[in-house]
Amino acid sequence: MQVLTEEALEFVAKLHEAHAARRDELLALRKERRPLGFLPETREVREGDWRVAEAPEALRDRRVEITGPTERKMTINALNSGAKVWLADLEDANTPHWDNVVQGQVNLYEAARETIEHTSPEGKEYKLKGGPYPTVVVRPRGWHLDERNLEFGGRKAVGALVDFGLHFFHNASLGKPYYYLPKMESYLEARLWNDVFTTAQKLLGIPHGTIRATVLIETIPAAFQMEEILYELRDHASGLNAGRWDYLFSVIKYFRDAGADYVLPDRNSVTMTAPFMRAYTELLVKTCHKRGAFAMGGMAAFIPNRRDPEVTENALRKVREDKTREANDGFDGSWVAHPDLVPICREIFDGVLGDRPNQVDKQRPDVSVTAAQLLDFKSAGGAATRAGLEAAVDVGVRYIASWLGGNGAAAIHNLMEDAATAEISRSQIWQWINNEVVLDDGTQVTPEVVREVLARVGGSLEGPHVAAAVELFEQVALSEEFVDFLTLPAYERI
Ligand SMILES: CC(=O)SCCNC(=O)CCNC(=O)[C@H](O)C(C)(C)COP(=O)(O)OP(=O)(O)OC[C@H]1O[C@@H](n2cnc3c(N)ncnc32)[C@H](O)[C@@H]1OP(=O)(O)O
Ligand SMILES: O=CC(=O)O
Numbered sequence: 001m002q003v004l005t006e007e008a009l010e011f012v013a014k015l016h017e018a019h020a021a022r023r024d025e026l027l028a029l030r031k032e033r034r035p036l037g038f039l040p041e042t043r044e045v046r047e048g049d050w051r052v053a054e055a056p057e058a059l060r061d062r063r064v065e066i067t068g069p070t071e072r073k074m075t076i077n078a079l080n081s082g083a084k085v086w087l088a089d090l091e092d093a094n095t096p097h098w099d100n101v102v103q104g105q106v107n108l109y110e111a112a113r114e115t116i117e118h119t120s121p122e123g124k125e126y127k128l129k130g131g132p133y134p135t136v137v138v139r140p141r142g143w144h145l146d147e148r149n150l151e152f153g154g155r156k157a158v159g160a161l162v163d164f165g166l167h168f169f170h171n172a173s174l175g176k177p178y179y180y181l182p183k184m185e186s187y188l189e190a191r192l193w194n195d196v197f198t199t200a201q202k203l204l205g206i207p208h209g210t211i212r213a214t215v216l217i218e219t220i221p222a223a224f225q226m227e228e229i230l231y232e233l234r235d236h237a238s239g240l241n242a243g244r245w246d247y248l249f250s251v252i253k254y255f256r257d258a259g260a261d262y263v264l265p266d267r268n269s270v271t272m273t274a275p276f277m278r279a280y281t282e283l284l285v286k287t288c289h290k291r292g293a294f295a296m297g298g299m300a301a302f303i304p305n306r307r308d309p310e311v312t313e314n315a316l317r318k319v320r321e322d323k324t325r326e327a328n329d330g331f332d333g334s335w336v337a338h339p340d341l342v343p344i345c346r347e348i349f350d351g352v353l354g355d356r357p358n359q360v361d362k363q364r365p366d367v368s369v370t371a372a373q374l375l376d377f378k379s380a381g382g383a384a385t386r387a388g389l390e391a392a393v394d395v396g397v398r399y400i401a402s403w404l405g406g407n408g409a410a411a412i413h414n415l416m417e418d419a420a421t422a423e424i425s426r427s428q429i430w431q432w433i434n435n436e437v438v439l440d441d442g443t444q445v446t447p448e449v450v451r452e453v454l455a456r457v458g459g460s461l462e463g464p465h466v467a468a469a470v471e472l473f474e475q476v477a478l479s480e481e482f483v484d485f486l487t488l489p490a491y492e493r494i
């Protein structure tokens with residue numbers, strides 16, 4: 001199968017011609033880091049009476065969504081997983097090696113036509129085992145990443161437009177062009193996606209509104225613009241998702257140099273029950289249901305291990321807790337990272353939904369979230385500890401090594417790690433250093449302290465990418481100027 005056909009590239013070129021310049025302007029706006037709050041200029045949107053387009057049949061029941069990269073074997077495993085939706089990930093869980101980008105599109109093409117098969121190097125045969133299969137929802141790269149292997153109009157391609165454009169061009173005629181949109185920071189970025197969708201549908205003669213998009217609310221500025229984001233995309237929107245890991249990263253990034261009140265403690269001590277995280281998820285459910293959109297839960301990072309029952313039992317317990325809270329809060333479904341977690345998520349949402357496909361009718365008039373609650377990071381409690389620092393370095397280096405090797409998602413110490421979780425590890429260290437945080441053992445976090453841990457971690461690991469991962473980690477955790485995304489310098493090395 002050829003995905004880089006002349007016609008497909010011409011289509012992606014047209015998307016660039018119409019929209020790439022605006023993408024550059026919007027990225028530049030991000031740099032301003034304006035004071036956060038609900039926007040006065042969009043009050044009418046928040047107070048207006050409107051709803052998003054009705055969900056198509058294939059997206060009405062999303063009680064369990066499995067996420068994962070578009071690698072061939074995992075594509076088949078995801079389709080066979082019994083989930084209602086597969087989030088086919090070209091983003092947090094994917095290293096955008098050109099091979100992954102192109103082969104991922106081939107796998108998606110064959111997945112859409114239910115023809116995909118695979119034989120592993122060990123000779124194991126993978127086949128689709130008979131439907132119904134999950135609805136495929138593709139997550140293109142965020143606006144920030146370029147795709148240097150293609151050029152349009154004398155400029156590097158925009159990763160998001162390449163991922164979306166190739167997928168849409170090859171698969172839209174099958175009737176289910178559905179997407180997850182990551183890492184947006186404003187309703188203007190949502191407007192740009194809406195414009196891209198409008199152009200794409202026009203170019204291929206596909207009816208306006210055929211595309212459906214679920215937007216990840218995973219940056220702190222976007223938390224103040226949930227209504228506006230849905231409004232911009234209302235002809236194409238089917239929901240919002242609470243992307244907790246990037247959300248935490250964004251909180252750290254936005255307030256990285258704002259002083260002690262904004263410093264987050266160890267990553268693992270900030271849970272979804274921290275009051276500022278509850279404010280965010282409660283507001284998300286309320287907003288979605290008010291507008292007829294789906295509220296989708298996020299990723300509990302605990303991963304089962306088929307060779308270790310104790311690890312599996314712990315993962316199932318943690319995931320049960322997480323999904324139970326989400327289902328009771330009104331979420332319409334949620335994410336799992338592994339096929340063995342599909343049954344538990346389904347069971348919990350079955351218990352709350354009963355015969356209904358979703359609970360979009362559940363309104364939350366009891367919820368009223370203020371800007372102060374969203375920004376009350378002190379409410380997280382918890383401490384910055386020596387163990388937390390060591391874990392952040394260890395996980396960060398291991399993950400970056402995996403990413404450089406082409407695996408954008410990895411199980412590390414029984415947790416799912418991806419670009420979002422690794423961003424927390426390195427940005428947390430940057431924040432601790434720049435706010436002179438003192439750990440529980442009395443050590444102040446300085447570049448020297450971190451370098452000492454980094455040398456120890458690097459020395460204890462083996463593998464072709466460890467040295468580069470150590471260098472990169474140092475760059476993204478210790479540089480004077482904060483690096484916006486670790487994947488930007490990492491991309492230079494692949
Ligand atoms: C913050 C966010 O954005 S979350 C969303 C992005 N992150 C992700 O999507 C991560 C998704 N999960 C994964 O990639 C994987 O589960 C990992 C890397 C965490 C662990 O993978 P592994 O180490 O292969 O796990 P494990 O060995 O237990 O896998 C058992 C089987 O399940 C398959 N499997 C595991 N996870 C998945 C998945 N998410 N999708 C499809 N198949 C999967 C494996 O391919 C393997 O198949 P096999 O028996 O045919 O060889
Ligand atoms: O993409 C999801 C997240 O939690 O980040």
Ligand SMILES: [Mg+2]
Nearest residue numbers: 092243246420
């Ligand atoms: Mg994310």
